[in-house]
Amino acid sequence: GESVGLHLPTLSVQEGDNSIINCAYSNSASDYFIWYKQESGKGPQFIIDIRSNMDKRQGQRVTVLLNKTVKHLSLQIAATQPGDSAVYFCAENEAGNQFYFGTGTSLTVIP
Amino acid sequence: EAGVTQFPSHSVIEKGQTVTLRCDPISGHDNLYWYRRVMGKEIKFLLHFVKESKQDESGMPNNRFLAERTGGTYSTLKVQPAELEDSGVYFCASSQYHSGNTIYFGEGSWLTVV
Numbered sequence: 001g002e003s004v005g006l007h008l009p010t011l012s013v014q015e016g017d018n019s020i021i022n023c024a025y026s027n028s029a030s031d032y033f034i035w036y037k038q039e040s041g042k043g044p045q046f047i048i049d050i051r052s053n054m055d056k057r058q059g060q061r062v063t064v065l066l067n068k069t070v071k072h073l074s075l076q077i078a079a080t081q082p083g084d085s086a087v088y089f090c091a092e093n094e095a096g097n098q099f100y101f102g103t104g105t106s107l108t109v110i111p
Numbered sequence: 112e113a114g115v116t117q118f119p120s121h122s123v124i125e126k127g128q129t130v131t132l133r134c135d136p137i138s139g140h141d142n143l144y145w146y147r148r149v150m151g152k153e154i155k156f157l158l159h160f161v162k163e164s165k166q167d168e169s170g171m172p173n174n175r176f177l178a179e180r181t182g183g184t185y186s187t188l189k190v191q192p193a194e195l196e197d198s199g200v201y202f203c204a205s206s207q208y209h210s211g212n213t214i215y216f217g218e219g220s221w222l223t224v225v
Contacts, residue, residue, distance in 0.1 A: 032211045034214075036216070041218075043115075043216035043217050044202070046215065089153075094210075096209075096210050097210065098144075098156045099144075099214060100156070101146075101154035103151070103152055104154075
């Protein structure tokens with residue numbers, strides 16, 4: 001299967017700062033990507049997605065950037081809040097195939 | 112609208128016993144997926160149903176795992192006999208369309224084999 005990895009397994013940020021979570025993927029044919037947030041004891045929750053025909057997409061306080069040249073995906077969280085503390089997973093998908101997930105990045109927000 | 116629901120939320124069983132996990136997908140979602148996350152590792156695909164048919168079961172670890180989706184509604188995942196390495200969180204997810212569309216996860220069934 002394909003591998004999806006994360007550059008940093010843990011990230012600590014001060015409340016109010018911006019957070020950047022990175023993800024590297026290996027399948028150049030992947031054309032759909034999702035970021036999920038998993039809080040302790042809960043299931044992964046959809047945050048934002050992006051298709052390969054885009055390089056940037058913005059949501060509420062979150063932005064996803066896609067660099068297909070280097071197969072890199074990032075999630076930017078603006079004005080990070082304590083409620084943002086969670087494990088963040090990126091997932092990649094090639095049309096017709098399953099989603100593949102990374103190991104996750106644990107984000108801790110320091111008050 | 113109810114999301115994906117899973118039962119039980121937590122289960123502790125002894126090695127050699129049997130456990131059956133249940134998943135109710137979002138109403139109207141033909142696609143149902145099972146995933147597993149072992150502590151500190153990635154979320155790994157187990158299998159995919161389209162309605163009652165197994166579309167892809169390439170992620171099933173071995174024949175101790177049996178998944179069913181009778182009638183194309185809810186699904187069960189049975190582990191028999193359970194081994195220590197089966198411990199982890201079993202997530203169910205569903206989607207209306209397969210591939211290129213968001214899949215929605217349940218809260219997971221946390222399995223501990225002792």
